[in-house]
Amino acid sequence: MSASPLLEVRDLRTHFFTRAGVVKAVEGVSFSLEKGEILGLVGESGSGKSVTGFSLIGLVDPPGRIASGSIKFEGRELVGLPPAEMRALRGKRIAMVFQDPAATLNPVLSIGQQMTLAVQAHGRASDAAARDLAARTLTRVGIPDAAARLDAYPHEFSGGMRQRVAIATALLHGPDLIIADEPTTALDVSIQAQILAEMKSLAKETGTALVWISHDLATVSSLADRVLVMYAGRIVEAGAVGETLRAPRHPYTRGLLDSLPAMARPGEKLNQIPGTTPSLLSLPPGCPFAPRCPRADAVCATDPPDVVTASRLVRCHHPLEAA
Ligand SMILES: Nc1ncnc2c1ncn2[C@@H]1O[C@H](COP(=O)(O)OP(=O)(O)OP(=O)(O)O)[C@@H](O)[C@H]1O
Numbered sequence: 001m002s003a004s005p006l007l008e009v010r011d012l013r014t015h016f017f018t019r020a021g022v023v024k025a026v027e028g029v030s031f032s033l034e035k036g037e038i039l040g041l042v043g044e045s046g047s048g049k050s051v052t053g054f055s056l057i058g059l060v061d062p063p064g065r066i067a068s069g070s071i072k073f074e075g076r077e078l079v080g081l082p083p084a085e086m087r088a089l090r091g092k093r094i095a096m097v098f099q100d101p102a103a104t105l106n107p108v109l110s111i112g113q114q115m116t117l118a119v120q121a122h123g124r125a126s127d128a129a130a131r132d133l134a135a136r137t138l139t140r141v142g143i144p145d146a147a148a149r150l151d152a153y154p155h156e157f158s159g160g161m162r163q164r165v166a167i168a169t170a171l172l173h174g175p176d177l178i179i180a181d182e183p184t185t186a187l188d189v190s191i192q193a194q195i196l197a198e199m200k201s202l203a204k205e206t207g208t209a210l211v212w213i214s215h216d217l218a219t220v221s222s223l224a225d226r227v228l229v230m231y232a233g234r235i236v237e238a239g240a241v242g243e244t245l246r247a248p249r250h251p252y253t254r255g256l257l258d259s260l261p262a263m264a265r266p267g268e269k270l271n272q273i274p275g276t277t278p279s280l281l282s283l284p285p286g287c288p289f290a291p292r293c294p295r296a297d298a299v300c301a302t303d304p305p306d307v308v309t310a311s312r313l314v315r316c317h318h319p320l321e322a323a
Helices: 049-056 083-089 111-120 127-140 159-171 189-206 217-223 241-246 251-258 298-302
Strands: 007-018 021-033 038-042 064-073 094-097 177-181 209-213 226-231 234-240 307-309 313-315
Touching: 007 049, 021 049, 021 064, 021 234, 038 049, 038 217, 049 064, 049 177, 049 209, 094 159, 111 127, 111 159, 127 159, 159 177, 159 189, 189 209, 189 217, 209 217, 217 241, 226 241, 226 251, 234 241, 234 251, 241 251
Parallel strands: 038 209, 038 226, 094 177, 177 209
Antiparallel strands: 007 021, 007 064, 226 234, 234 313, 307 313
16 A cells, blocks of 8 residues: 555545534545545445545535545645635546436537537647547547547437446546446446446556445445445445455445345345434434444444444444454
8 A cells, every 4th residue: 555545535524504404414434545446435325425426526515515524635635625726626637427427418519529628628639639539538438439429419329328428528637536426327237337347447557546436236346446335424334345245244234235136035025224214414322323223232322333443444333243
């Protein structure tokens, strides 16, 4: 591990100040990321994955804001960075890919026009040079006959191809970090697998680090080096992906794994985690997972668990045995 990681997040708190109260969407999140590393961020809907991603790239809008904590990118503090400096980093050094490529692609511009604009937003390039870079980048993400397809419009591409265009746009400037928020969720399984394989080889070839946000543990296990499991705005377990998913120590991670369709025997019902995710406006005083946890006892209801760190981080009073 190098002395200074690419990204170092310390005790990040991102809150939404709503009329109903303060929604603590991200509450004390810490992790670091090395160059070329792929980090999977998993958890049920509402656990704070997307808000963590938006915080990293400076895109939390009112009524939300980063309430405290630190996000260091190559040693430089991003929390409190003037918006113009954040914009200069965004798209160039740190890029984001969303679940819906429509969030990135403009329907009234051809793919070539919008990629040219994206190239020129961060530096001088002639239209010809920008189109050439766009075509080469589209080829890298598996778009056949890319130069000819530059004049096509987003609606002329299939969903999988549109997502590839969005990924290529994120790759244009050779960013150091890509934050991908459920980018393959809407695609069919074979296209998903292809895009995952391509993202993995791109990250390894170019040294680009990837934060892959997903509710799908199977996807994360085939792609990521490390996994962070989030619950109610906190990281409850973190470690190397193989070890953590093979032998989870937090009962929540175990519950997520048990509810995967692949874990059910034919004809059997899926083992859903009982109960629902808590309201972030009024969390119980102890462990937020306690009301749904098969291992919880009195202490879990009253005392927030400390983090136990050995080869991996576990935030639990009664972690499962190490394998
Ligand atoms: N603009 C907002 N105002 C108030 N609360 C918000 C806002 N945006 C997000 N939240 C809250 O922050 C919490 C975390 O949301 P987030 O989208 O990060 O979850 P997630 O884990 O990414 O879920 P999903 O997989 O559904 O996207 C949720 O409880 C959500 O209601």
